[in-house]
Amino acid sequence: MTDTPAQRCGLIAIVGKPNVGKSTLLNALVGQKVSITSRKAQTTRHRITGIRTVGASQFVFVDTPGFQTRHGTALNRSLNKTVQGAVGDVDLVLFVVEAGKFTPGDAKVLALLKPGIPVVLVANKLDELNRRADAAPWLQETAGKHEFAEIVPMSAKNRKDIERLFPIFEKYLxxxxxxxxxxxLTDRSEKFLAGETVREKLFRLTGDELPYTSTVVVDKFDEEPSPKHKRLVRIAATIIVERDSHKAMVIGDKGERLKRIGTEARTELEKLMDCKVFLELWVKVRSGWADDEARVRSFGYE
Ligand code: GDP
Ligand code: K
Ligand code: MG
Known part of the structure; x- marks a missing residue:
């Protein structure tokens, strides 16, 4: 008889200021896209759980919106509550920063972490430095900012770096x-992932022109039997923007941009859900929604 190791399981929160690569890291750890990413701050708006089981150990990761240091809108308040809720009761915190940089924004996030929970400093985007060795003096200095349990310089885009992480995290489970x-792989529904995928394409295809306050609501998510396909899902979603000028931006010249958002989202969802998808997109103007508590809630934010 061989001894099977006891099961381990624990919650690991991924925190950091916007755009340091938290969602990219989560997807790489899970091995599938469960959290959308883009160059835009505030891409992640919800608490997203990603799960990966390796050997006897189950790692339950929680991605969070970047902590919003400029308060104000109801949306920002909701995002901050989501982050604080996520880091309250975890076994390990991954504090993500960009290698070679430690800004006041990073210091603010670090100051918000609950004492007593081990924190791993993840120095991400190491590939953006010319040589890995260039990070050494910076790492030494940054190590002094907190009593970190571990310090890991890495790149979320490097497979080898990702696989190296599991044995490091395991002992904290x-x-x-x-x-x-x-x-x-996730506790989120396909309907939720559908809305998020549309939001990602929206952000990626509009770039900096469109304010982050645009959002997506899924109005319909119906599964139908189909003789031709093993599964067919009909989705209707509405892109909510704040102004008529934003609506024009999303729709684009002769509807080109909206069409592209739809095509890219549909293609990705068909891969993700392994089925045929029909996707219908609408654009609506709801000015001031991000300042309106009731609207923020009705659009699915906690
Ligand atoms: P988040 O706001 O912290 O969740 O950041 P995202 O995961 O959305 O990533 C922000 C941007 O950084 C995206 O354009 C990613 O492709 C990019 N990114 C993330 N990790 C890395 C990395 O290790 N190396 C490089 N070069 N870019 C990265
Ligand atoms: K982002
Ligand atoms: Mg994110």
Missing amino acids: PEQPWWYGEDE
Whole structure:
């Protein structure tokens, strides 16, 4: 008889200021896209759980919106509550910064972490430095900012760096039975992922022209039997913007941009859900929604 190791399972929060690569890291750790990414700050708006089971250990990661240091709108307040809720009761925190940089924004996030929980300093985007060795003096200085449990210089885009992380994190997971099935990757529904995928394409294809306050609501998500396909899903979603000028921007010349958002989102969802997808997109103007508590809630924010 061989001894099977006891199951381990624990919660690991990924925190950091916007755009340091938290969602990219989560997707790489899970091995599939569960959290959308873009160059835009405020791409991640929800608490997203990604799960990866390696051997006897189940790692349950929580991606968070970047902490919004400029308060004000109802949306920003909601985002900050989401981050604080996520880091309250975890076994490990991954504090992500960009290698070679430690800004006042990073210091603010670090100051918000609850004492007593081990923190791993993840110095991401190492590939953006000319030589890995260039990070050494910076790492030494940054190590003094907190009593970090571990310091990991890495790139979320480098497979080898990602696989190296699991043995490092494993010792912080308590011995307890898994919370999810071995093959489960996220606790989010396909309907949720559909809205997020549209939002990602919207952000990526409009760039800096469109304010971050645009959002997406999924109005319909219906599965139909289909003789031709093993599964067919009909999705209707509405892109909500704040002004008529934004609506024109999203629709684009002769509807070209909206069409491209739809095509890219549909293609990705068909891959993700392994089925045929029909996607219908609408654009609506709802001025001031990000300042309106009730609207922020009705659009699915906590
Ligand atoms: P978040 O706001 O912290 O969740 O950041 P995202 O995951 O959305 O990433 C922000 C941007 O940084 C995206 O354009 C990513 O492709 C990019 N990025 C993330 N990780 C890396 C990395 O390791 N190297 C490089 N070069 N870019 C990265
Ligand atoms: K981002
Ligand atoms: Mg993100």
